[in-house]
Amino acid sequence: MSKKNLIGLIVLIAFLLVIPRFFGNPYYLGVLVWSGLYSLICMGLSLFMGYCGQISLGQAGFYALGAYGSGILTARFGFEPWPALAVALVACVILALGVGLPTLRLKGHYLAMATLGFGVIIYVVADADPFGLTGGPSGFSGIPKLSVFGLALNDELRWYYFVWATVLIFLFFLLNLVNSRVGRALRSIHGGETAAKAMGVNVAKYKTQAFLLSAAMASVAGSFYAHYVGFVNPEPFNLELSIHLVTMVVIGGVTNLWGAIAGTVLLTVLTEGFRTFFKEYRLLFDGLILVVIMLLFAEGLFLGAAKKVAALVARASCLRSRRRPGASTHSTGNPEAAS
Amino acid sequence: MDPSTILQYTFAGIKIGGIYAMVALGFNIIYNTTGIINFAQGEFVMLGGMFMVTFSRIMPLGAAFPIAVLAVVIVGCFLERATIWPARNGSVISLIMITIGGSLLLKGLAMKVWGKSSFPLRHFSSEEPIKILEATIQPQTLWIISVLLLVVIVLALFFKFTLTGKAMRACAANRPAASLCGISVDRLVLLSFALSAGIGAVAGIVITPVTLVNYTCGSMYALKGFAAAVLGGLGISTGAVVGGLTIGLMECYGAALPFQGASSYKDGIALLVLLIFLCAKPSGIFGRAAISELKRF
Incomplete structure (x- = not known):
């Protein structure tokens, strides 16, 4: 780990510890919990987009799989939360493999469109409820709270610490990954796929691994979501969210994990702060951000x-x-x- | 299943498949000149329907049709000049991101202009179903088929016999070479956006009487049109038509499968076909792998 990243991590930890002293209000902490959940997804997405040069428009689908998986297993089948999270995670990764394996060998847009379709279909299935499990458009509740080492996460402050601790762990892991052998391989893919191939880098393998990692992180965030809110319905997991997540990553700069977190927190706080505005203009805002940043600030x-x-x-x-x-x-x- | 039911599903499949074919044609035109997939293609379909609904309130359908198409063509040209043209030297991933942004902008604007509700449009001719061999066919289906045929014939003539059409084919075959021959690739990119916006609009106009239109309906058309384009071979016009009809038929037969909830999986079929084809033969039915290797993305 480079010195810069280490200092960054220390500053971030200090920052995170100080924040509750000033913004102890559950509402503000709630916004930060959301920022943390989205950060988890966006870090994975940033690794995948930034280093593999691919776009996934289906992260909301993986997020939904985690949420529905955990929710259904705990509320309907009496699973404990942690095993449920693991089962949902494995299911999500297998599905991601099904989407990624055929498309990642190929050039370009195939994955973008296939993931877009994947997200849309997860939404449609959750909404149509063909097996009587998802509760259809109105969703279902009764998802138990999560507890960590015997400590029940029953208020915003605990959730805040828990989610951001998870973000830090993943951030630490990803920063190490980027600076490792795998990371160098990923960066070589980013630099030039043909050149990377010529140097003996198994491009398709690394791309698939990065994609699966991003799907897994979205699934974990989804499981946390289910336990945090205690209720799941299809509405939040639409295509707009997938694109919103891509926008968050793009704002921060696609090849920058720190940027992904910064962009996520910025957009989440903005969306929450100007709730009525974003309810009407979120599509326009996201579209404008994507176009303007791509044109002006790559x-x-x-x-x-x-x-x-x-x-x-x-x-x-x-x-x-x-x-x-x-x-x-x-x-x-x-x-x-x-x- | 008795033959008349099968025939009934076939009509339904051709109806929706014709729309997918037109969307796939739109994808191909832009893909051939620029090498990118335009994620805003579905929004052209949606805008076609929306403009048609609006104009049909104040004028007869025959007059509203060309004006609605023209309106979408103008939107397409504007989109190209405002977002694609400034980034023409950028990487493909940034261009794709820009078309995604463009599709959001169009969707967001449509939501502001027309609101969130779905709009109906009256059928082009009578709604009296026509009986063919024990099955019935809506006159609107015949409209869709004839419009698709017309679009295909006009496009074929355009690409085969006009100088601009030939230039576009040259550009598709080899962009730098076309540019060296004095073809203004810049202008062709604009034209290809205009053309595919127009075709998308036509598709949206003819399908709206059957399915209604609202601001979100574009992405589904884009996804299925893309699956159709891949199925037939990206960039190949014959492939787009065959692929579109195939996916439409598979969807309708799939919805008739005798198991619980089959109709709610209908939307998944296109994706499944897409994934299977990408596994088995990524260059599509009519494509050749060697050609797709040469593409920029």
């Missing part, structure tokens, strides 16, 4: 905007030094960024 809003600003500063100071002959030619900004 590296994500934070890094891209920072570079743009640095370039502007550099250019401004350049102009200033040109106007005053004899002044120092050193600029405060990054001169390379200006070119």
Whole structure:
């Protein structure tokens, strides 16, 4: 793990520990729990999108599988929450394998469209309820609370710590992964698929693994969702959510795990803060963000905007030094960024 | 199952399959000139239906039809100029992301303009079913079939005999070479968006009397049209028509299967076909693997 990432992790942990002192209100903590759940999904998605150059438009489907799997097994079949989570996870990964195996060997859009279809179909099946398990459009409740080491997660603060602890564990794991042999292979795929293949990297295998990991993380988040809310219905798991998740990743910059978390928290807080606005304009907002960021800030809003600003500063100071002959030619900004 | 029931399902399959075929044609046109899959293709279908519903309130259907198509063509051109053109040198993944963003924008705008409810449209001619061999066929189905035929014939003539059509085929075969021959690829990309927006709109207009239209209906058409395009071989027009009709028929026969909840799995069939074909023969029925290897994405 690089020093930068280690410092980042320490700062994040300190930040997370301090937040409840200032925002102890259950409502604010709830928003942060949601941010944490989405962060879990978006970290996996970021790994997959950023390093494999693929788009998954079905993360809401995997999220739904986790939620329905955990919900149905615990509420209807009397499973304990943790084994239920494991069963849902395995089922989700198997289904992801079914979608990913045929499409990831191929070029491009096939996976995007297949995952889109997958998400839509999970939604349709949950809504139509062919086996009398999902409760149809109105869903079902009675999902028990989760407990960790005998400690029941029965208030927002505990959920906050629990979800963000999970996020940190996964973040630590993913940061290590990115800087490992596997990570180097993934980055080589990102750099150029043909070149990676020529170097002996099994591109299809790594892509499939990254895809399965992203599906598994979405499933875990879904299981937490079911236990956190105690109620599951199809409405939240629509196609819009899948695209919203992609938007969160794109805002932060696709190849940046930190960016994925930052983008997720930003969008979740914004969506919650301007609830009435987003109820009407979420589609337009997401569409605009995707288009604008792809056109202007390919590296994500934070890094891209920072570079743009640095370039502007550099250019401004350049102009200033040109106007005053004899002044120092050193600029405060990054001169390379200006070119 | 007796023959007349089978015939009945066949009519239903051809009806919806004709729509998928038109969506697949739209995918192919843009794919051939740009090498990207336009995720906003389904939104063109939805917009066609929406504009038609609006215009049909103030004018006869015959007049509303071309105006609605024109409106969607303008939207398509605008979408291309505003989002695809500025990113034309970007990577394919960013272009796809942009078409996804574009589809959201169109969907979001449609929701603001027309609201969240579903709209009906009156049938083009009488709703009196016609009896054929013990089965009945709605006149609207005949409309859909004839419109599909017309679209296919016009497209075939366009690609075969006009200079622009030939240029588009050249662009599909080899983009840099076409550009070196003095073909303005830029303008062809715009034209391909206009064309596929138009075809999408036509599909949306003819299906709306049967299925209603609301702002979310586009993604399902896009998914199934894409499955149809892959089934026939991405980029191949004959393949799009065969693929579309096949998927439509499979859906309708699948819904008739005698097990519980079969009709709710109907929507899954297209995806299943897509996955099976991608496993077995990714280049589709009419495609050749060597050609798809050469594509940019």
